[in-house]
Amino acid sequence: MTIQTLTIIKPDDWHLHLRDGDALSAVIGDTARQFARAVVMPNLKPPVTTVRLALEYQARIELAMKKAGISPDAFTPLMTLYLTDNTSPAEIIHAKETGAIVGVKLYPAGATTNSDAGATDLLGKCSQVLEAMQRVGMPLLVHGEVTDPNVDVFDREALFIDRVMIPLRKAFPELRVVFEHLTTKEGVDYVRDAQGPVAATITAQHLLYNRNAIFQGGVRPHWYCLPILKREVHRVALIEAATSDSPRFFLGTDSAPHAKGLKEHACGCAGCYTALHAMELYATAFDQIGKMDRLEAFASKRGPDFYGLPRNTTTVTLLRTPYLVPQEIPYGDQTLVPLAAGETLNWKLS
Ligand code: DOR
Numbered sequence: 416m417t418i419q420t421l422t423i424i425k426p427d428d429w430h431l432h433l434r435d436g437d438a439l440s441a442v443i444g445d446t447a448r449q450f451a452r453a454v455v456m457p458n459l460k461p462p463v464t465t466v467r468l469a470l471e472y473q474a475r476i477e478l479a480m481k482k483a484g485i486s487p488d489a490f491t492p493l494m495t496l497y498l499t500d501n502t503s504p505a506e507i508i509h510a511k512e513t514g515a516i517v518g519v520k521l522y523p524a525g526a527t528t529n530s531d532a533g534a535t536d537l538l539g540k541c542s543q544v545l546e547a548m549q550r551v552g553m554p555l556l557v558h559g560e561v562t563d564p565n566v567d568v569f570d571r572e573a574l575f576i577d578r579v580m581i582p583l584r585k586a587f588p589e590l591r592v593v594f595e596h597l598t599t600k601e602g603v604d605y606v607r608d609a610q611g612p613v614a615a616t617i618t619a620q621h622l623l624y625n626r627n628a629i630f631q632g633g634v635r636p637h638w639y640c641l642p643i644l645k646r647e648v649h650r651v652a653l654i655e656a657a658t659s660d661s662p663r664f665f666l667g668t669d670s671a672p673h674a675k676g677l678k679e680h681a682c683g684c685a686g687c688y689t690a691l692h693a694m695e696l697y698a699t700a701f702d703q704i705g706k707m708d709r710l711e712a713f714a715s716k717r718g719p720d721f722y723g724l725p726r727n728t729t730t731v732t733l734l735r736t737p738y739l740v741p742q743e744i745p746y747g748d749q750t751l752v753p754l755a756a757g758e759t760l761n762w763k764l765s
């Protein structure tokens with residue numbers, strides 16, 4: 416019997432871009448409708464590199480929530496710091512003490528949107544910071560791609576494992592590490608089998624699509640994100656991991672809003688907007704392989720368990736009913752094109 420409804424603990428998004436200003440105001444409602452908490456990425460311009468900047472950003476998010484009529488009880492932004500060559504161990508200790516900052520994000524310099532200030536030599540310049548993070552239990556959230564322009568864009572994650580992840584975790588075996596937006600079979604194998612406190616987030620687009628989606632009938636910029644969609648063998652490895660018994664794989668949308676004009680552009684921005692319909696997309700991916708019963712663990716249990724936070728106490732219900740993804744939605748004085756715009760999904764959050 417195919418299931419028609421699914422009620423699960425309210426999920427959290429362990430990897431989200433909320434932006435700032437008008438953009439923040441435009442997107443906050445989408446995430447707060449779907450999720451109880453979200454880990455908010457620090458790649459603003461300028462990046463969120465200090466506790467003071469993170470707390471000021473948190474206050475702007477809370478103000479945007481207030482203006483949108485979202486109760487502080489309904490949604491909690493979990494803040495992050497952006498790791499640079501100049502981050503100090505004292506800043507890590509201060510971050511931990513606030514209780515508001517749940518992780519420090521590594522953007523290898525040049526890897527993606529607003530990553531220019533990122534760390535250039537992790538084990539060299541950041542070793543004292545990493546030591547402090549390991550000591551106080553502050554997770555390192557990793558954009559796991561090498562930035563070497565000579566490395567093929569489809570190989571950058573797999574090579575990152577050998578060049579950065581393995582040496583990093585050898586030097587700091589007790590450091591809590593989240594391999595963000597995992598996209599490859601190599602990444603799945605590494606995270607599943609590694610020793611120590613390592614986990615990974617997985618996006619909806621990497622569960623639903625392989626790289627053909629970017630080129631189907633012409634170049635489709637709304638399917639372009641980083642790390643880029645990979646071959647089918649990798650998509651299959653990801654959906655197997657997400658629906659497996661391993662506690663190490665959990666939900667992180669990487670929803671990354673860019674105005675329509677900057678996506679449909681000669682040099683289009685990387686990022687898929689999925690905050691609008693994240694649970695509909697994940698449900699579609701799980702349902703495709705008959706694993707709806709595994710969605711709650713992935714979306715609502717393993718993330719808080721890894722971060723040492725309580726699971727949520729409210730629930731949400733998904734209904735098997737056709738849902739037409741809108742062609743575009745307002746984004747300040749521009750618009751946003753959600754992933755799979757104009758397509759019909761089989762699930763809807765009630
Ligand atoms: O596609 C992406 N968009 N990948 C990232 O790593 C950053 C994000 C963004 O901020 O736009």
Ligand code: ZN
Nearest residue numbers: 430432456669
């Ligand atoms: Zn991201």
